[in-house]
Structure formats: structure tokens, C-alpha cells
Amino acid sequence: MRQERRTLESTYRVQGATGEWEVVIGLEVHAQVTSDAKLFSGASTKFGAEPNTQVSLVDAAMPGMLPVPNRECIRQAVRTGMAIGARINRWSRFDRKNYFYADLPQGYQISQLYHPLVGEGAIDIAPDPKTPEAIKRIGVERIHVEQDAGKLMHDQHPTRSYVDLNRSGVALMEIVSRPDLRSPAEAGAYLRKLRAILRYVGSCDGNMEEGSMRADVNVSVRRPGEELGTRTETKNVNSVRFVMAVVEQEAKRQVEVLEDGGAIAQETRLYDPDRNETRSMRSKEDAHDYRYFPDPDLLPLELEEAFLDACRASLPELPDAKRLRYEGLGVSPYQADVLTAEVEAARWFDALLDKGAKPAAAANWTTSELFGALNRMGRGIEDSPVSPAQAAELLALVADGTLSGSLAKQVFEVMLDTGDSPAAIVEARGLKQTSDTGAIESVIAEVLAKNPGQLEQYRGGKVALFGFFVGQTMKAMAGKANPAVVNELVRTALD
Known part of the structure; x- marks a missing residue:
């Protein structure tokens, strides 16, 4: 039965020498938009190309080159805003953010400060995976579209740094949260949930190792109930x-x-994972330091209703809706949360249900047996050697009594090694479960004859030995006996 979601109150505190402190966190997530071309040019966005092989004249800021917005990048940002229930601004504008850096050929970045494409929205998170029904709503202030800078490479030469402009001009969505996060767990849950939404929508691949999604982490502390620090x-x-x-x-x-009596400087810092510490990088700039002004080369974006309707119609079933649907089918809240955390797992599970598998049994098997096996193999579900159709066949053989639970585990291991279908494995290896009462009664008689001491103890009142006789019978029949039939016949023989 589906459980009602309840609002979570945060209790995380940092214990200092003089008492408790509350942490206030906001995240600015830069997500690379899924598109074949860059935001204002036709250059490729493919990851891993040789340096400076995907750079147009626009990206290199050659004189006289004019930017032209990529419709697909705008569409993906709008779809992302819709996925978090945000306000879509029918009118938005690009601004120039002026600063000098070696990997920024223009001397400015085209961004959106004053009139972003997407306004306020929200994301519901469940910080504790053990209680997925306990949620907290995190406000999203805005999503604006901007171009990425290039990349400096400091490890190619002992005295020089090289510039790679392949990333220059790639479209980014900057997703800015409200300062509603209050703990490391909440920050992690928010980032995982946002990544899941982006991957469901298809607007960003969420690959943080490749840099297509990264976060700027804003942190302050205060005494509980006081003003923001x-x-x-x-x-x-x-x-x-x-x-x-x-x-x-x-x-x-x-x-x-x-x-210690000091003051916190408003600054930009870097994280050193080897030392697990942050260190100062530069003082934090304010908006006026960048001398923002409207980009004179770009007209404002004006979105038509037909464009918005098409964006809305293209959205898939999103994680929260899918999770509630699974719960409505009898899947536990925890398993529903696990199954919807990654879009590939949800798609695989949907395909399993489409093949006729019973939802509760399918969820139990997928989250325990399949995920456990894939974890041992170091594989993701997209590389599973067992298809949804094969898994549905295996579960059907358990449901109709052909296989016991233990036999099903044996068949599954063979499926992982060979890729064969469950029915073929059962036939070839003689693993079919038996309900032949005559054969089972014969084995039970042998078990009782070999264990007279335990039989006497059982009949003397030690009823816990019932499980011993069932286990011995199943062992003698190599796990091929129907457990329900064995239980019934053992009880009859003992009593």
C-alpha cells in the first residue's frame, strides 16, 4: 500500500566549543545541456575529442562572428524547468558577464542574469533512504542558460599551460537552489534527485566524472534561529x-x-579531495564586478505557446510519479525509491512489468537478486546479461511452482554465466521442482529413520526441530522438492 509523504524537519547541527551551529547550504549546479551542437555555434559537443578540434569561429571569438541561439538547447532548458514545476518565462534575455580569463576568448561570458529563461520551482528530496516517505521541499530560484568556458591544461608542459577550447560555447543550465538545505545528507539527496530528473528528461547525461554536471557549494553557519551568516x-x-x-x-x-573570534570572508574556495579540505581561491565577486549588460548581438527570446506545448508533451513519466505508481502496484516505498533512483533501472523494471511479472515479486527479485549480482560483477543494469523477458520467465516458473526459491537462485546463476533462458536451463539440468508426494514421503521416512534421537526429542515437545526435518528432506532431494508439500508431509509424518 502506498504510504503518504510527510514533511521532514531537519535536526543536523555542528557542535562547536561554545554550542550548536546550524548549517545553511545552497547549490548552484552547472549541467551541460544534451545537444549535438553548442549554444551559439554549430561546433560539436562530443566528449573526448582531441584538443581544439571542435571549435568554430564563433567559439574562438573571431572578429565579426555573431552568435545564433541553438533551439534545442533552449528546448531542453524549458523541459527541465517544467520537470521541476518551475515558471517558464515567455520572455527572457541574454547578458554579457565580463571578466578576463585565458580560456575565455571573448573576454565575456554570455549568460542570463536579469531575465532568466526559467523562474522559481522546487524539488522534493528524501535525505534518509530508509524513510523515503519523509520528504523536504527545496526551492529552486531559477534556471538560466549560459555558455561554458574552455579548459586550461596545466599538466602538459613543465612551464606552460595549454588552452583547449573544445568546451568553449557548450550550453550549460545553471540551476540555482534556495538556501533551504541544512545538512550534508540533504545536499547529497538534492544533487542525486536533480541528477535523476535531468537524466529522466534527457536534458543532461549527469556524468559528473566527465564534468557535464558540477556544483558550486555555498555554505554558511549561524546559531539556530539567527540571521544568515x-x-x-x-x-x-x-x-x-x-x-x-x-x-x-x-x-x-x-x-x-x-x-576563535574571527570573521568569515565572502570568498571563492576550492576543494582538495586528497586532504579533504577547502582552501581559499579568491575573494567572492558581486554582480556589479562583472559589469553585466544586455548582449547587443542577441535579440530577447520570446517563446510561443505551441513551442511550450510541445515541450510539455515531450516530458516522460518523472521519478516521483513513477515511484507513486510503483507503490500503487504493491511495491514497498523503499524498493520503489531504489527502482526509480536511476532512469536505466526504472526503464528495465518497466520492461519487466510489461512482460507480465507481478510487481511485488518482481521488485523483491530485482532489488535483491539482480542488483546484488550486478554489483558483484561491477556492471550497471544497462549491461545486465539477463534481459527483462528472461527475468519475467524465471519469476513465472517460481510463481507456477516449477521452481522453488533455492532452485531459482541456481537457475539465475547459470543465466548470468550463459545467457540461456530459464526454461532451457531447467530442462537441460533437470532442476524442475517436484510435488510427487510418493517420492517425498519416501525421503521423509528415510530422514526420520536416520535421526531417531531428534525424532524422540520432537515428540517429547521440542517442536523447533520441525525445521530440522524439513531442511534434511530438502537437502536429500537437492532442493527440488516443493517446500509447501514438504512442510505438509513432514508435519503429517511427525504427528
């Missing part, structure tokens, strides 16, 4: 684990500074 921003954190570590370490550092 001064925040720091730790840039370009590229894993959920590191985001959680940044929150924990930066909060502890700030508490120590404040309790």
Missing part, C-alpha cells in the same frame, strides 16, 4: 560524495573561525 562558495565540485564532504568540512572550518 556570511557564505563561502566552493567551486566546481564534481561528485555527490565530494559535495557532502565540502559541506561538512567547510561548516566545521567556519565554526572554528567564528568561535
